[in-house]
């Protein structure tokens with residue numbers, strides 16, 4: 001089913017539709033590139049605060065506008081923005097559109113209190129007229145396709161995702177990604193995919209399923225049981241960035257690929273580290289890699305010690321040497337990694 005029809009959003013046309021989720025401090029240029037290289041069809045920036053972008057001092061560190069940076073190799077790419085005020089969202093859309101991403105995505109799903117309780121992110125699910133205003137202004141401010149990422153509803157008692165989907169379609173939104181939990185659930189509790197077919201029956205725009213896709217089998221089951229147009233993967237991509245190619249292979253052949261070898265793990269980690277340093281410089285590049293070591297060496301014997309060891313490095317050269325040692329040792333094997341890690 002996943003391979004039958006592509007995900008089409010404006011000029012973007014991908015198949016089977018395996019998307020890397022926007023994730024703060026994670027979906028940065030280096031990780032997006034790694035995931036694209038491993039078979040993600042499309043990627044998103046982490047969310048960018050509209051007010052933050054507007055307030056930014058041109059002579060200051062430019063943290064928000066740095067988040068808009070991307071390279072051609074990452075395309076197709078969506079820039080995700082968030083905010084409660086339609087005016088700042090409109091202006092932020094203009095700024096983001098100058099970068100010419102493939103689409104602008106509006107975050108209507110962030111559950112974190114200092115976003116949602118201020119009326120942005122999932123807070124917009126409690127004020128649908130305001131969500132409509134935001135979407136309208138964003139649409140008017142860009143020539144690019146506009147998409148929305150949201151949740152089922154604020155809480156279990158107020159799920160109105162089908163009405164939301166219809167409203168968004170009426171406002172010209174070109175695709176909808178749904179994290180199949182409520183705001184009240186945060187990232188915990190069961191996902192409820194049963195809403196996806198109901199949304200699909202109500203609208204014609206593509207519907208992207210998000211939440212707990214963790215394996216090739218769960219991706220296939222999600223496509224088959226819901227008729228979704230794409231799946232969006234967050235945490236499982238951090239744990240295992242190879243997941244994209246594994247899902248693709250499974251959908252195409254019904255087979256499961258072998259786990260990456262310790263050698264492949266070390267090589268990819270080294271590649272990611274190099275991208276990270278190029279992107280953020282040595283200090284922040286090393287810090288931002290720390291959240292990825294557990295994923296790269298998961299399942300390898302001695303992984304916990306190895307992760308601890310890698311996180312201790314404060315300088316690039318010895319860390320690179322350590323990863324190179326792991327990647328080039330002809331006898332690199334689970335045992336060798338484990339032994340070296342402990343020694």
Ligand SMILES: Cc1cc2nc3c(=O)[nH]c(=O)nc-3n(C[C@H](O)[C@H](O)[C@H](O)COP(=O)(O)O)c2cc1C
Nearest residue numbers: 021022023024046047107179211212213233234235
């Ligand atoms: C560390 C982290 C950061 C996140 N940041 C964002 C974000 O910037 N924008 C957004 O729409 N969702 C964000 N999310 C939510 C994910 O995009 C996704 O909806 C959620 O993790 C559920 O998908 P999963 O089960 O595949 O992880 C974040 C999630 C995590 C774990």
